[in-house]
Amino acid sequence: DAKTTQPTSMDCAEGRAANLPCNHSTISGNEYVYWYRQIHSQGPQYIIHGLKNNETNEMASLIITEDRKSSTLILPHATLRDTAVYYCIVGGKLIFGQGTELSVKP
């Protein structure tokens, strides 16, 4: 399974869009990109996944570059409850990296 690289931490102002990048340059053609988040002391929560096309659901949007080597998770209007660690995972076996600790500030 491909490895991912994410920034360790990010800050975002409440109400603004949070854009979380992820590099996955070794991704294979049929590997999906998944995003999960984990709020402190809880189990991870599924956010979104995609293969080639951009995806949007009620939680977020996922933008995947044309060469599929990177992606961006967008939380359009971040709230304080979106403060969490966000994990970008590639492949069918969910191997978690260190993720990005997003802090949404008032």
Added chain:
Amino acid sequence: GAVVSQHPSRVICKSGTSVKIECRSLDFQATTMFWYRQFPKKSLMLMATSNEGSKATYEQGVEKDKFLINHASLTLSTLTVTSAHPEDSSFYICSASLFAGGYRSYNEQFFGPGTRLTVL
């Protein structure tokens, strides 16, 4: 969405005892379940993958005799930490998947709330 529960949510035990953690998929049948361990301020570490009716596949470095996994039905998997020691204290999380294996295909996993184990 699909719901996964874990029981107990917290457990404190004495060193040398065994602890069983249950993971249940409440509204779907999970062909595959996964067990993770998470230490404070660290990421989740995959311990093992279990398919209903067959032996679990353990990740490298995880002792299969220490962490016994049973997946007897499509809705229940159990993790037993045998002869627990303080270094086994951790946050144990299970997840359940609707699809069997399929490492190269869409594989959405639903996670339980976790079990915090403290070994004294």
